[in-house]
Every structure is written in structure tokens, then in C-alpha cells.
Amino acid sequence: MSHDHSTYRRIVLANRPHGEPTLQDFRLEAVPVPVPADGQLLLRTLYLSLDPYMRNLMDEAGTSYASAVPVGAPMVGGTVSRVEVSKHPDFRAGDLVLGSSGWQEYALADAQELTPLGDLAQPSLALSGLGMPAFTAYVGLLDIGAPKPGETVVVAAATGAVGATVGQIAKLKGARVVGIAGGADKCAYAVSELGFDACLDRRDPRLAEQLAAACPDGIDVYFENVGGAVFDAVLPLLNIGARVPVCGFIAHYNDKASAGPDRLPAATAAILQKRIRMQGFIILDHYATRFDAFRRDMGAWIADGSVKVREDVVTGLEHAPEAFIGLLQGRNFGKLVIRIAHD
Amino acid sequence: MSHDHSTYRRIVLANRPHGEPTLQDFRLEAVPVPVPADGQLLLRTLYLSLDPYMRNLMDEAGTSYASAVPVGAPMVGGTVSRVEVSKHPDFRAGDLVLGSSGWQEYALADAQELTPLGDLAQPSLALSGLGMPAFTAYVGLLDIGAPKPGETVVVAAATGAVGATVGQIAKLKGARVVGIAGGADKCAYAVSELGFDACLDRRDPRLAEQLAAACPDGIDVYFENVGGAVFDAVLPLLNIGARVPVCGFIAHYNDKASAGPDRLPAATAAILQKRIRMQGFIILDHYATRFDAFRRDMGAWIADGSVKVREDVVTGLEHAPEAFIGLLQGRNFGKLVIRIAHD
Numbered sequence: 001m002s003h004d005h006s007t008y009r010r011i012v013l014a015n016r017p018h019g020e021p022t023l024q025d026f027r028l029e030a031v032p033v034p035v036p037a038d039g040q041l042l043l044r045t046l047y048l049s050l051d052p053y054m055r056n057l058m059d060e061a062g063t064s065y066a067s068a069v070p071v072g073a074p075m076v077g078g079t080v081s082r083v084e085v086s087k088h089p090d091f092r093a094g095d096l097v098l099g100s101s102g103w104q105e106y107a108l109a110d111a112q113e114l115t116p117l118g119d120l121a122q123p124s125l126a127l128s129g130l131g132m133p134a135f136t137a138y139v140g141l142l143d144i145g146a147p148k149p150g151e152t153v154v155v156a157a158a159t160g161a162v163g164a165t166v167g168q169i170a171k172l173k174g175a176r177v178v179g180i181a182g183g184a185d186k187c188a189y190a191v192s193e194l195g196f197d198a199c200l201d202r203r204d205p206r207l208a209e210q211l212a213a214a215c216p217d218g219i220d221v222y223f224e225n226v227g228g229a230v231f232d233a234v235l236p237l238l239n240i241g242a243r244v245p246v247c248g249f250i251a252h253y254n255d256k257a258s259a260g261p262d263r264l265p266a267a268t269a270a271i272l273q274k275r276i277r278m279q280g281f282i283i284l285d286h287y288a289t290r291f292d293a294f295r296r297d298m299g300a301w302i303a304d305g306s307v308k309v310r311e312d313v314v315t316g317l318e319h320a321p322e323a324f325i326g327l328l329q330g331r332n333f334g335k336l337v338i339r340i341a342h343d
Numbered sequence: 344m345s346h347d348h349s350t351y352r353r354i355v356l357a358n359r360p361h362g363e364p365t366l367q368d369f370r371l372e373a374v375p376v377p378v379p380a381d382g383q384l385l386l387r388t389l390y391l392s393l394d395p396y397m398r399n400l401m402d403e404a405g406t407s408y409a410s411a412v413p414v415g416a417p418m419v420g421g422t423v424s425r426v427e428v429s430k431h432p433d434f435r436a437g438d439l440v441l442g443s444s445g446w447q448e449y450a451l452a453d454a455q456e457l458t459p460l461g462d463l464a465q466p467s468l469a470l471s472g473l474g475m476p477a478f479t480a481y482v483g484l485l486d487i488g489a490p491k492p493g494e495t496v497v498v499a500a501a502t503g504a505v506g507a508t509v510g511q512i513a514k515l516k517g518a519r520v521v522g523i524a525g526g527a528d529k530c531a532y533a534v535s536e537l538g539f540d541a542c543l544d545r546r547d548p549r550l551a552e553q554l555a556a557a558c559p560d561g562i563d564v565y566f567e568n569v570g571g572a573v574f575d576a577v578l579p580l581l582n583i584g585a586r587v588p589v590c591g592f593i594a595h596y597n598d599k600a601s602a603g604p605d606r607l608p609a610a611t612a613a614i615l616q617k618r619i620r621m622q623g624f625i626i627l628d629h630y631a632t633r634f635d636a637f638r639r640d641m642g643a644w645i646a647d648g649s650v651k652v653r654e655d656v657v658t659g660l661e662h663a664p665e666a667f668i669g670l671l672q673g674r675n676f677g678k679l680v681i682r683i684a685h686d
Contacts, residue, residue: 064583064616227611240407246615249608260603265592267607268570272589272623273407279622280615 008033010104011320013069017058020328025058026075026321034108036087041109043081045101048317048338049127050077050324051161052250065282075103075320078132080123082341091116098126103320105340123343128335129302129309130295133161136247136283138294140223141166142173143286144245144279149174151220152239154211156180156230158190158199159310161335162247166223167196168307175221178214180207180230182330189333193308202330208233218242224278227251232263235270244278250328310334351376353447354663356412360401363671368401369418369664377451379430384452386424388444391660391681392470393420393667394504395593408625418446418663421475423466425684434459441469446663448683466686471678472645472652473638476504479590479626481637483566484509485516486629487588487622492517494563495582497554499523499573501533501542502653504678505590509566510539511650518564521557523550523573525673532676536651551576561585567621570594575606578613587621593671653677 007030014027036042053063057076062068069076079101083091088111091097098115101107117126128134140162147153153170157163158179167177167190179190179199190199198214200207211233218239224231228251238244271278301307312334314323320338327336350373357370379385396406400419405411412418422444426434431454434440441458444450460469471477483505490496496513500506501522510520510533522533522542533542541557543550554576561582567574571594581587614621644650655677657666663681670679 224611227608231607231611246611248615249611258603258605258608260601260605262601262603263605263607264574264610265570265601267610268567268574268589268592270623271621272591273625275623275625275628277620277622278614279620280613280618282616282618285618 006033007031008105009317010074010102011317012074012103013058013071016060016071021055021058021321021325023321023325028318033106036085036108038087039111040087041083041091041097041111041114042085043079043097043099043101043107043109044084045079045081045105045107045317045340046096046343047080047124047127048077048101048103048320048340049079049131049133050320050327050336050338051133052248052327054324055250055328065284076100077102078127079107080117080126081107081109096120096123098131103317103338105317124311124313124337124339125302125309127337128161128311129165129307130298132283133335134165134298134309135286135291135294137162137165137169137223138298139283139286139290140245140247140281141169141221143290144277144281145170145221145223145243147173147175147221150176152176152178152215152217153221153223154178154180154215154219154234154237155223156202156226157250157330158196159186159194159333160225160330162225163223164190164194164310164334165307168194168301170221171195172301172306176217178211178219180211180226186333189310193310202230208236212237221245223247224249231267235267238270238274238276240274242274242276244276246278246280247283312336313339315339349376350374351448352660353417353445354660355417355446356401356414359403359414364398364401364664364668366664366668371661376449379428379451381430382454383430384426384434384440384454384457385428386422386440386442386444386450386452386457387427388422388424388448388450388660388683389439389686390423390467390470391420391444391446391663391683392422392474392476393663393670393679393681394476395591395671397667398593398671408627419443420445421470422450423460423469424450424452439463439466441474446660448660467654467656467680467682468645468652470680471504471654472508472650473641475626476678477508477641477652478629478634478637480505480508480512480566481641482626482629482633483588483590483624484512484564486633487620487624488513488564488566488586490516490518490564493519495519495521495558495560496564496566497521497523497558497562497577497580498566499545499569500593500673501539502529502537502676503568503673505568506566507533507537507653507677508650511537511644513564514538515644515649519560521554521562523554523569529676532653536653545573551579555580564588566590567592574610578610581613581617581619583617585617585619587619589621589623590626655679656682658682 083095096117155166158181187199190196225248227249312332426438439460498509501524530542533539568591570592
């Protein structure tokens with residue numbers, strides 16, 4: 001892991017994956033530390049956020065909100081960094097900033113791409129409880145899901161960065177919350193630590209039956225972040241007027257074209273018969289209008305302990321590919337963050 | 344067709360269809376004309392509305408908003424009738440009323456189930472341009488689709504009762520309107536008579552390509568009433584922020600469990616990436632809040648010629664099964680209405 005200080009390490013996309021990514025799809029390389037031009041900054045990465053959306057950016061098509069990572073280019077991602085060299089008057093060396101340096105130890109940035117973090121005591125929070133995943137939960141649940149007191153909210157990946165926040169905010173709003181998570185330890189955590197009313201193991205072959213039992217009044221809000229078998233178990237339980245904010249569907253990221261049966265007609269039938277509103281959203285659209293409210297509310301909820309944030313911190317950039325593959329399989333427990341350098 | 348006046352004819356569900364209904368699934372029978380009790384009315388049916396939703400009520404499961412028709416019971420349906428005998432102070436013999444007598448020449452009704460129609464010059468309009476299908480178009484397009492001037496609206500079954508109204512209202516709101524219909528004559532009518540900007544033949548194997556060419560700025564509102572191949576052609580053209588009101592999916596009514604490939608992952612991906620709002624609605628929910636506005640607006644639009652209503656009138660109750668089977672195949676041209684007795 002030793003390397004001289006005139007070079008830095010980064011991880012690039014080596015190959016476009018077919019289905020599940022493998023370690024061979026990534027390559028660790030050392031390149032010279034760049035020199036910032038006037039107006040630019042050189043950043044040293046402290047924390048890198050790993051999130052499921054990155055899988056989509058490994059495919060040639062990319063997404064509607066971000067182009068594909070070119071083969072040979074660094075993997076992208078949100079980061080917390082220290083300013084190492086500033087050639088911009090608004091920043092000084094040592095400042096803590098939120099940016100998008102990607103899977104790299106160093107990166108150049110323009111000032112307008114950065115958010116100053118002041119003296120945030122736990123800098124990784126800017127990628128977890130106060131960052132994009134929690135903001136995704138906040139907007140999707142409150143603005144689209146809009147749970148009323150006494151309604152039932154279901155969320156999968158219940159101990160993940162998004163799901164844990166969805167469930168805890170829903171509890172604060174008076175809803176009954178049923179989580180779905182991978183394994184008994186995560187389920188126990190969701191109930192005992194996060195305050196969910198129930199949490200079911202997604203690997204249980206009787207999931208559909210157990211979900212029905214855990215939702216005796218049906219489901220009013222299903223926060224969709226996984227798709228697949230969970231969606232199938234949820235669909236028959238949705239109540240008339242249910243809302244389904246769609247923020248992801250990790251079950252299909254590795255395999256978008258699946259064999260039959262065709263599940264679309266039954267889904268459309270349910271949407272119609274139950275007057276369901278299913279609505280996709282991309283969190284990038286909402287920073288301008290909702291981020292201030294989110295930071296205010298979440299800051300208060302985290303400070304008073306009503307929302308708990310669990311991070312799964314892996315140390316060392318070189319472990320990012322393995323950790324990312326594990327994330328797509330649900331092996332993380334809490335918000336996955338790579339610690340790249342000491343604060 | 345002759346029968347004495349102490350009996351009347353009705354059509355009952357003889358068998359639950361497997362897939363497409365056949366004539367053998369219906370039975371014409373003669374039963375005694377009933378006598379109204381105090382507070383009730385005896386109605387003589389003038390017009391019966393035939394609508395795709397009836398197919399769902401032939402299945403054992405029924406729908407969320409109406410139970411299945413029991414085998415041996417009369418088929419249900421909206422009707423315009425004359426009051427033959429009134430034992431309720433609010434109605435007199437000869438009054439024209441909107442009700443739900445079903446596929447029958449006579450029926451008993453309670454006063455609260457009926458809407459007086461006054462002296463409506465063309466009584467069948469209460470089932471077509473001023474009735475449920477047009478109201479479905481009005482609510483779905485304006486309240487869920489909410490097209491803005493210059494946006495592109497796509498609707499299938501473009502000369503049908505719902506589609507024709509969707510397209511004409513969308514034009515009144517300043518949208519570009521592209522219809523899809525079965526056959527050249529219907530397409531020509533949609534453009535020349537209804538004022539659509541374009542109309543494509545759903546049977547053309549190059550439908551997807553032609554739809555792309557007809558929607559150079561993408562699709563902002565897709566009014567879903569058919570499903571199937573039309574949905575597949577629309578999906579890749581939907582713009583960011585598109586709205587998809589779902590009022591039906593006639594392509595799947597006869598066959599809800601279809602073979603692969605599974606189209607749901609791609610649909611979910613589009614909903615997410617394009618921040619699409621897909622929302623089902625059942626028109627029965629909206630009478631209390633929106634019907635007055637609809638009647639006022641549509642009454643004016645029909646009166647001044649800005650919305651045209653085409654009815655496909657079939658005479659004789661005994662032809663209802665054949666006409667209904669044709670409706671599910673798209674053989675009607677305009678709102679299908681059975682004339683059962685002279686006004």
C-alpha cells in the first residue's frame with residue numbers, strides 16, 4: 001500500500017461488466033498528482049460513498065442523469081475531502097468539502113462543484129445521514145409517499161442507507177413501519193435499534209405470507225428501492241390509493257432483461273384497480289428546493305437521537321471494488337463508506 | 344324478436360369466459376316484468392352502454408370497485424331509461440333517467456340510484472359524450488395527465504369513447520396530439536374530424552418507429568387505456584417528468600398472465616430514470632367532486648362543436664354479446680351503444 005507522494009492511487013473501470021461486476025472489472029492504478037490551475041483546487045479524499053446507482057454507470061448506456069463511466073476512466077462517486085491546495089479565494093487549504101472526486105485519493109475540482117462542510121464533527125455523515133441517501137429517503141417518503149399517521153409503510157434494504165432513514169422518518173410521522181432486510185441480525189437491528197414495528201428476512205421463502213401477516217391493514221406506502229421478489233410480495237397488499245415512490249430497483253441492476261412470466265400486466269392491473277400512484281424520482285432534481293429543509297430536519301433528528309445513522313466503514317481505497325460488489329449483494333450493514341485517508 | 348308484454352328479455356352471463364368471451368358465454372332469456380314496491384321504479388331501457396370494463400366483471404375475481412357478475416345473473420351496465428311506473432314522489436312515468444339497469448329491457452330501481460336527464464335531446468349522449476367514458480377522459484387527462492400547451496399527448500383507441508375525448512380535450516389545451524387506432528379509416532377520422540395532429544395504425548408492424556417519428560419532442564402524457572404493444576412503443580419515448588394516467592389496458596383483459604419476457608424491470612427503470620408518474624384511477628371515485636365541472640365544460644364543448652361525439656349504435660338487445668366481443672377486438676367505431684327501445 002505504500003506509494004510515493006508524487007503519485008496517487010485511483011480505481012478505474014477496466015471492463016464493462018456482464019451481469020454482476022467482478023474484481024476484474026476494476027483496476028487500481030497510480031498516476032501523478034495533478035497541479036491545480038488558477039481557480040481550481042486540489043482535494044485529498046477522506047471518505048468515498050459507495051451507492052447502488054454506480055452499477056448503472058458501469059453500463060454503456062449510463063442513465064438519464066449521468067453518462068456512463070468510460071472504460072479506463074476513474075469510477076465516479078460522492079466524496080468528503082480536505083482541500084490540499086487552493087487556487088480559489090473562497091477556499092483554504094485544510095477546508096472540509098463535499099464533492100464528487102470519485103474513487104481516487106486525489107482530484108482536481110472547480111469551486112462551484114464543492115459544498116463547504118465547515119467543522120462537521122463526523123465528516124462521513126455528509127455522505128450518509130446528512131447526505132444523498134438520507135436526502136433520497138426524505139424526499140421520496142415525504143413528498144411522494146406522504147404517509148399519514150396510522151398508515152402502513154413498507155421499505156426494503158431496511159438497514160441500508162436509504163431504507164433505514166425511510167423507516168425512521170415514517171415512524172416519526174406516526175406510520176406503522178415494516179422493513180425487509182437480508183438476515184436475522186439486520187432484522188433484529190431494524191426493530192430494536194431503528195424502532196421498526198416489524199422486519200422480515202427477504203431470504204425467507206415464506207416472505208409473501210409473512211408480509212401479509214405483518215401488514216394486517218394492507219400497505220399504503222411502498223418505498224421501492226429493490227424491485228424483484230419484494231415488489232411481487234408487496235403488490236397484492238397495496239391499499240386503494242397507495243403511493244409507490246421509486247428510487248431504485250437493485251434486484252434488476254445486474255440483469256435488466258429477464259425471462260418470463262411477464263409481470264407487467266398484473267402490475268398495471270393493480271395500479272389501475274387500486275388507484276396507485278407510482279412515481280420515479282432522481283434525487284439530483286431536488287437539491288435546489290428541498291435540501292435546506294432536509295438538512296435542518298435531519299440535523300435536528302440526528303442530534304436528538306430520533307434518527308440513528310449506522311455506517312459500514314471499510315478502510316482503504318483498494319477495498320472499494322470488493323465492498324461495492326458486496327453492496328449489490330446486500331453484504332453491507334449500514335451506509336457503506338470507504339475511508340481513504342485519516343480526517 | 345316479438346314477445347308478450349308480461350315478460351321482458353335480458354342477457355345473463357352463462358359461463359365465465361376463458362380468454363376471449365364467445366357467444367356461448369351469454370344467454371338471452373325472457374322473464375316476467377317485475378312490479379315495483381313502494382318507493383321503487385320500473386324502468387324501460389332505451390340505451391345500454393357497452394364498455395371494456397365489463398370484461399373484468401365476467402371473471403370470478405371481479406374488480407376492486409365492483410363484484411363479479413354471478414353466473415346466471417344479468418350482465419351489468421350503464422343505461423338510459425324511461426320511467427315506466429313510479430312509486431317514488433321524485434319521479435313520474437315518462438321521465439328520462441340515467442341508471443344501471445344492465446343488459447335488460449326492463450329493471451327495477453331505487454330512486455337514489457338514478458340521475459334525472461330532463462329533456463336531453465339526444466339521450467344516448469348521457470352514455471357517451473356526456474357520460475362515463477368522456478368523464479374518464481376528462482379526469483384522467485386534466486387531473487392526472489395535466490398537459491401543458493406545446494406538450495405531446497399520446498392516446499390509443501383514438502376513435503373510441505375515451506380516446507377521442509382525450510385527444511380533443513388535449514387539443515383544446517394546446518397540446519400536440521398523436522393517436523393510435525386500428526385501421527386507416529379510423530386514423531383518417533382522428534386527423535380530419537377530431538383534429539389530431541397524427542394518428543397511427545396499431546396494426547402496422549413499424550408502429551414503434553412511426554410513433555418515434557410522429558413525436559419528435561418525445562411524449563409528455565400517455566393516456567393508458569390499452570397496454571400491450573402500444574405501451575412498449577411509448578415507453579422509450581416518454582420524456583423526463585412524463586405522466587401516465589392509467590384507465591385501462593384492454594390488451595390484457597382476456598389474458599392477464601402472459602409469457603415472458605418480463606417487461607416490468609424495463610418499465611420500472613423508465614419510471615425511475617425519467618421520473619415518470621404512473622397513476623391509476625377509477626372514474627367512480629370522482630363523480631362527487633368533478634362531475635359538475637365535466638358536465639359544464641363538455642356540454643359547452645359539444646354545443647359549440649369543439650368536441651365531436653361519434654356513437655356506434657347497434658339496435659337490439661340480442662346483438663349486445665356480438666357487439667361486446669367486437670368492442671374487445673376494436674371492431675366498433677365510436678362509442679358503442681345498444682339501442683334497446685325507441686326514445
